[in-house]
Amino acid sequence: MFTVHTPDDVDGLRQALTAGPGRVLVIGAGFTGCEVASACRELDVPVTVVEQGTAPLTGALGAVIGGVAAQMQRDHGVDLRCGVQVEALEGEGDGDGDGLLRRARLSDGSTLDVDVAVAALGSIRNVEWLEGSGLAAGVWGVACDAGCRVLDVNGVITDDVFVAGDVARFPHPVYDYQLLALEHWGNAVAQAEIAAHNMISTESERWPHLALPEFWSTQFGTEIKSVGVPTYAGQVVIAQGSVAERRFVAVYGYRGRITAAVAFNQAKWLEFYERLIDRAAPFPPSSRIVDEPAGRRPVAAEVPDRPTPQATVVVTGHEPSERRVALVGKTYL
Ligand SMILES: Cc1cc2nc3c(=O)[nH]c(=O)nc-3n(C[C@H](O)[C@H](O)[C@H](O)COP(=O)(O)OP(=O)(O)OC[C@H]3O[C@@H](n4cnc5c(N)ncnc54)[C@H](O)[C@@H]3O)c2cc1C
Numbered sequence: 006m007f008t009v010h011t012p013d014d015v016d017g018l019r020q021a022l023t024a025g026p027g028r029v030l031v032i033g034a035g036f037t038g039c040e041v042a043s044a045c046r047e048l049d050v051p052v053t054v055v056e057q058g059t060a061p062l063t064g065a066l067g068a069v070i071g072g073v074a075a076q077m078q079r080d081h082g083v084d085l086r087c088g089v090q091v092e093a094l095e096g097e098g099d100g101d102g103d104g105l106l107r108r109a110r111l112s113d114g115s116t117l118d119v120d121v122a123v124a125a126l127g128s129i130r131n132v133e134w135l136e137g138s139g140l141a142a143g144v145w146g147v148a149c150d151a152g153c154r155v156l157d158v159n160g161v162i163t164d165d166v167f168v169a170g171d172v173a174r175f176p177h178p179v180y181d182y183q184l185l186a187l188e189h190w191g192n193a194v195a196q197a198e199i200a201a202h203n204m205i206s207t208e209s210e211r212w213p214h215l216a217l218p219e220f221w222s223t224q225f226g227t228e229i230k231s232v233g234v235p236t237y238a239g240q241v242v243i244a245q246g247s248v249a250e251r252r253f254v255a256v257y258g259y260r261g262r263i264t265a266a267v268a269f270n271q272a273k274w275l276e277f278y279e280r281l282i283d284r285a286a287p288f289p290p291s292s293r294i295v296d297e298p299a300g301r302r303p304v305a306a307e308v309p310d311r312p313t314p315q316a317t318v319v320v321t322g323h324e325p326s327e328r329r330v331a332l333v334g335k336t337y338l
Pocket residue numbers: 009010037131134169170171172187188189190191193220221222
């Protein structure tokens with residue numbers, strides 16, 4: 006059983022995969038799970054991917070492009086099972102076996118014989134140690150302003166605590182100032198630069214973190230690259246290329262503006278879309294675009310509901326000078 010986080014985890018997993026297992030079970034079809042499944046197929050190892058959602062990558066790209074990813078997996082020989090959960094991993098016998106994994110039980114009543122399981126279920130932010138600190142910290146991260154200055158529990162900016170990387174939740178003006186929490190290497194580096202600059206700058210010289218999120222993933226011989234926030238969308242349209250040929254750009258829109266673009270083997274176009282997002286270009290994009298598919302039509306993007314902040318707070322006091330927030334129980338800011 007593997008979790009994948011550190012280089013040591015990856016070395017252990019590589020050894021297990023190259024030892025020629027009968028079947029690998031990947032639990033969770035986010036980017037990490039899909040990349041592990043892709044590595045299995047490259048090694049000609051049988052692999053089953055179990056995903057509780059309707060398709061792979063739906064959490065990041067929505068169900069429409071998730072459907073394309075599902076077909077891509079099946080075309081490469083992945084036994085993909087969506088809409089089910091893994092309920093148990095079992096070894097041989099009832100506790101007196103050899104301690105080795107033998108099978109998995111799924112929520113649809115089926116069982117799978119597997120030798121290796123990889124749990125790729127997302128990350129948990131290490132914020133427990135901030136409990137009681139008076140900062141706006143919870144399972145979704147640590148809230149900050151666009152300059153990486155942390156908010157206190159009342160939502161007031163602190164001037165001496167900064168945050169950057171996966172743990173930060175920051176407002177991005179392009180996305181209606183809603184607090185975004187991103188898990189990309191590029192965002193962590195860019196935000197760290199802003200935080201470092203702002204720590205040593207006066208108020209008027211501070212920089213806002215306004216970079217558009219970008220990430221990439223290579224799986225099943227396809228380079229998937231994204232700019233913007235694909236889950237911030239009501240509709241999506243295949244603006245260029247061909248889904249059948251796995252060479253296309255999907256453009257996402259929300260309330261009449263372009264909010265993201267995802268390219269499958271077409272990364273060269275993303276800079277163009279980045280500029281369109283920056284200047285609030287209308288969605289759907291203009292129809293004078295190279296390699297436009299015939300009859301292109303926006304459809305519902307089917308993105309998951311955006312996780313809404315769920316801090317349970319009570320507000321005390323009646324006068325502005327008295328009013329304060331207290332977090333009650335677990336904090337989900
Ligand atoms: C398997 C996997 C694959 C990924 N692939 C990609 C990819 O292809 N492209 C991409 O852009 N991103 C990828 N990411 C995401 C990327 O790794 C993260 O976005 C990036 O590492 C975030 O940097 P960070 O510094 O915020 O957090 P981290 O890199 O997680 O570093 C945080 C550090 O803080 C330490 N720490 C935690 N609590 C404390 C404490 N109380 N005191 C002291 N230290 C503490 C942790 O041990 C850790 O070393 C991947 C992540 C994983 C897990």
